Amino acid sequence: MQAKELARLIKTGKAPCIVDVRSRGEFASGHIAGAVHLPLWAVLLRSSGLPADKDAPLVVLCEMGPRAELAQSLLGLKGRRRSELLDGHMSGWRRAGLPLVK
Template sequence: MRPLELADKIDQGQSPVVVDVRTGFEYRSGHIPGAISAPIWKILLRLAPLPRDRNVELVVLCELGPRAWMGKILLGFLGFRTITLLEGHMAGWRRAKLPLAM
């Protein structure tokens, strides 16, 4: 999913669940509004605050991409069916000058 497409969905109240797999420090330094913080280690230990509904649409991101791919695979193993990656990840979101929450 492209950053502008996600921003439009957020604005329209039709946002998928945005899963930020960066570290807690990275998340607190600025994240997509409404995103949940779910670092890879928390997903592995099943400590991340993930939705119960495994059919919900997830958009996964990290800073540049590698951790998001790992997150996508792990979330698939946990039974989530609709998982996409944010194109450009947080770096792309910032390049597009889209809003950040702190």
């Protein structure tokens, strides 16, 4: 999903569940409004913050991409098949000048 499309969906209240798999420090330094913080190490251990409906759409992101790709695969193993990656991840979100929550 493109960053500007996600920002538009957030503004309209129709955003999918945003899953940020970065570390606690990275998340605290700035994240997308409404994002669920689920560090990569915790993806297989817990589902807190994720929709109960396993068919709910998810957008997964990290700083540059590799952790999000792994998290997307792990979420798929847990039956969450409707996930996509945020194009450009957080670095792309910042480059686009989109808002962050601190």
